[in-house]
Amino acid sequence: MNREAVLEFAKRNPVSHMATVEDGEPRVRAMHIAHVDDAGLTFCTGTLKPVCKQLLVNPSVELAFWGAEEGVQVRVRGEMEALDDPDLKQQIVNETFTFLKPVVEQHGYDVLALFRLSQGTSLVWRSALGHAPPEAETF
Numbered sequence: 263m264n265r266e267a268v269l270e271f272a273k274r275n276p277v278s279h280m281a282t283v284e285d286g287e288p289r290v291r292a293m294h295i296a297h298v299d300d301a302g303l304t305f306c307t308g309t310l311k312p313v314c315k316q317l318l319v320n321p322s323v324e325l326a327f328w329g330a331e332e333g334v335q336v337r338v339r340g341e342m343e344a345l346d347d348p349d350l351k352q353q354i355v356n357e358t359f360t361f362l363k364p365v366v367e368q369h370g371y372d373v374l375a376l377f378r379l380s381q382g383t384s385l386v387w388r389s390a391l392g393h394a395p396p397e398a399e400t401f
Contacts (some may be wrong), residue, residue: 334388339385
């Protein structure tokens with residue numbers, strides 16, 4: 263699955279499980295993608311949340327997406343980059359994460375942090391292929 267196909271898969275299946283590392287221990291949580299475009303997969307979180315602190319210390323992640331209807335799992339690993347993009351924050355709050363509007367109204371956009379995975383490796387496993395190894399490609 264090439265990069266474009268991975269991005270389209272993520273748009274159709276916007277919830278991933280994101281693995282980070284804290285003090286040498288794995289941490290995993292479900293994360294909804296805030297924005298997908300040609301630049302990559304962008305996530306939005308609160309600046310006080312552990313995931314934000316983990317990504318600032320160690321930007322290495324692995325994301326796991328599951329497409330139940332297709333029977334496909336897509337994992338993408340790489341390093342997140344912190345973004346400073348006030349316009350994108352505003353777009354995400356107004357279009358994707360509208361539940362954050364009251365938070366932003368009270369505290370401002372600085373309580374939000376954006377991280378983007380723009381390159382890495384994708385691993386695709388298809389249930390129809392059973393025990394076949396995952397397909398690996400540059401993301």
